[in-house]
Amino acid sequence: MRRDVLSIMDFSKEELIALFEETKRIKKELEERTTLNYLRGYVMATAFFEPSTRTKLSFQTAMLRMGGEFIDLPPEEASSRAKGENFADTIKMLESYADVIVIRHKLEGAARFAAEIAEVPVINGGDGTRDHPTQAMIDLFTIFETLGRVEGLTIGVIGDLKYGRAARSFVLGISKFKPKKLYLVSPPQLSLHDDVKEIIIENGVRFEELTDLKQVIADIDVLYVTRIQRERFPDPLEYERVKGSYRVGLDILSGAKSELVILHPLPRVDELDLSLDKTPYAKYFVQAKNGVPVRMALLKTILKG
Numbered sequence: 001m002r003r004d005v006l007s008i009m010d011f012s013k014e015e016l017i018a019l020f021e022e023t024k025r026i027k028k029e030l031e032e033r034t035t036l037n038y039l040r041g042y043v044m045a046t047a048f049f050e051p052s053t054r055t056k057l058s059f060q061t062a063m064l065r066m067g068g069e070f071i072d073l074p075p076e077e078a079s080s081r082a083k084g085e086n087f088a089d090t091i092k093m094l095e096s097y098a099d100v101i102v103i104r105h106k107l108e109g110a111a112r113f114a115a116e117i118a119e120v121p122v123i124n125g126g127d128g129t130r131d132h133p134t135q136a137m138i139d140l141f142t143i144f145e146t147l148g149r150v151e152g153l154t155i156g157v158i159g160d161l162k163y164g165r166a167a168r169s170f171v172l173g174i175s176k177f178k179p180k181k182l183y184l185v186s187p188p189q190l191s192l193h194d195d196v197k198e199i200i201i202e203n204g205v206r207f208e209e210l211t212d213l214k215q216v217i218a219d220i221d222v223l224y225v226t227r228i229q230r231e232r233f234p235d236p237l238e239y240e241r242v243k244g245s246y247r248v249g250l251d252i253l254s255g256a257k258s259e260l261v262i263l264h265p266l267p268r269v270d271e272l273d274l275s276l277d278k279t280p281y282a283k284y285f286v287q288a289k290n291g292v293p294v295r296m297a298l299l300k301t302i303l304k305g
């Protein structure tokens with residue numbers, strides 16, 4: 001049966017755990033340098049209407065490492081979009097060439113719309129401020145792999161919880177695993193939308209909103225840091241008011257647990273100090289690297305069942 005990946009909400013906890021187990025198996029095979037041919041003969045189309053480094057390249061690497069291939073929609077000026085071709089026609093072309101489409105777009109709902117047009121599965125690689133399901137899968141897998149469990153942890157999420165689709169998707173994803181407590185740390189103007197808070201409450205998760213990480217750092221098992229999403233601000237003055245308003249550095253971590261795990265979906269700007277990279281807390285490059293095996297497992301599940 002065809003399966004789209006539009007939101008982390010479309011996946012149950014059990015399905016996510018099955019994906020993590022598959023990812024572990026694939027990682028082991030990759031470490032043994034086994035040639036994987038699970039997706040030989042399959043073609044994936046990447047259609048990125050917004051900038052990307054990790055998501056696009058790790059999806060393409062995932063396909064190549066599974067024996068499959070990919071095609072990539074060229075940037076606007078080099079494709080027929082420059083001639084005025086509409087979004088729906090572009091998607092129709094991609095579905096006639098490829099077995100799966102990965103799409104990123106600045107508009108919320110773009111991936112869902114593409115899924116209505118295309119017969120082949122559509123994977124959301126980020127739509128505006130809304131969803132980034134595969135990033136959340138990578139985040140949760142990295143916790144699973146590092147700590148051996150995802151359930152029952154005390155989680156801190158710091159940053160732009162209003163415009164950040166990675167933060168939003170992570171909060172929705174982790175809420176399925178009954179965190180002991182969720183600390184939502186942000187400037188008041190960048191707090192989490194009510195619709196997400198309602199879902200957290202429905203899941204029975206205890207959460208607290210605050211502006212100062214230092215107050216709660218000693219309690220936290222996993223700290224998820226995100227950048228301020230400058231490009232999403234409708235008013236540049238609104239951005240000027242909050243820019244540089246938080247920064248995670250060694251000073252803030254003085255009372256932290258020794259096994260604290262720091263994650264960041266990347267790219268970082270100035271919110272996560274470079275001096276943390278060498279500490280045992282830093283798991284964000286491991287997290288980025290996990291993008292490939294998690295997406296391999298996902299593509300295999302979607303295309304092969």
Ligand code: NCD
Nearest residue numbers: 054055126165166265266267
């Ligand atoms: C995130 C995104 O695009 O939403 N990046 C990513 O996919 N790793 C986070 C961000 O841009 O801040």
